[in-house]
Amino acid sequence: MSAEDAAGFGVESPRSPEQPMAFSVGEFKGGVFRAWGWFLLCSLPAFLFVPPALGWSGVYGNPVEPLLSTIPLALVVYLPIGFPLVVLPWSIAAALLGSPFAYTLGMSLRRVQALWVHLAAFTVLGVGIGVATAAIAVITELLPAPAMVGFVLASGIAVPLGWYRTVRRALENDELAAASVDAVPGLPGA
Template identity: 35%
Template sequence: MAFTRTEFLRGAMGAWGWYLLTVAALSVVWFPMLPIALLYATPVSFVAVLVWSPFAYVLGTLLRSVRRIVIHVVAFGLFGAVIGAVTMLVFIAAISGFDEVDWSGAAFFAPYALTPALTVPFAWWRTARRALRIDRDGPPVPRRDPDAAAEDAVVIRLTERTDEFDAR
């Protein structure tokens, strides 16, 4: 399977987006404090994307020659589990102070730590499916947008009138 930087970035941003959507859903069901959960989840997960992305790129590069999709899904699922566990351990240690870490709230954070084990392979799968479809069918044809065409015509007409006015 080919693996380009564009696919990598699409997968990384997809994993981050799906993680945030899943955290939002979990925060409504698991513990109804959505704004606070997203207040912490957004910056922490963004830093996690920055820290773990090089490792994801290496994993993707190593899996280039593997054709079985299930191996990719399992590898990225395990990678997501490692991301979630390590990131959550560092987060819990940081919010409780690194000197005396309080692990009593770890059970509360468990669903949030396990979420990357699902969102990382899901983002990989969506990205791979799109890339394979483009390889098979060619790049997507842009949709015709009548509103955009009308707006462009107005802009062109106004520009022509402005040019006529400037010429006088």
């Protein structure tokens, strides 16, 4: 049964043969939250870049010192303090400010069914959001540029992961909806 037929029985899907990768506002919001969640998870290892970057940029007197204390310093100082005071608010702002770009990109690709095209485009978007956020952090002297590398990588991984999981879930829901309509006796297509 097609998405249009399933929609006629109360199961609505924004996807159609002409727009196989269309999405609803709810699916979009879910994708933003998933990407944000993936970023938070992927940003945890990024904290290992912070102490060495501070040493390389001259914040520490001896650049070798932060290399020797990277893990303890990240676990004791940067995670408990930096995560709630820096990563959470900055990532929320990045998600909110990046969402219109993600929406525009998704809308422009809704007729393209090839998943690799979407993954490549959303990876570029994620890196772009990471670079823009990192640039603001460096300009405002929150952290030196080398400290931001891990966060840019986290963004470049998180955005396509959030997109991919959202798409897989939406397509699986479409299949389940079509199968449930097919399973009801007496309905067209059953």
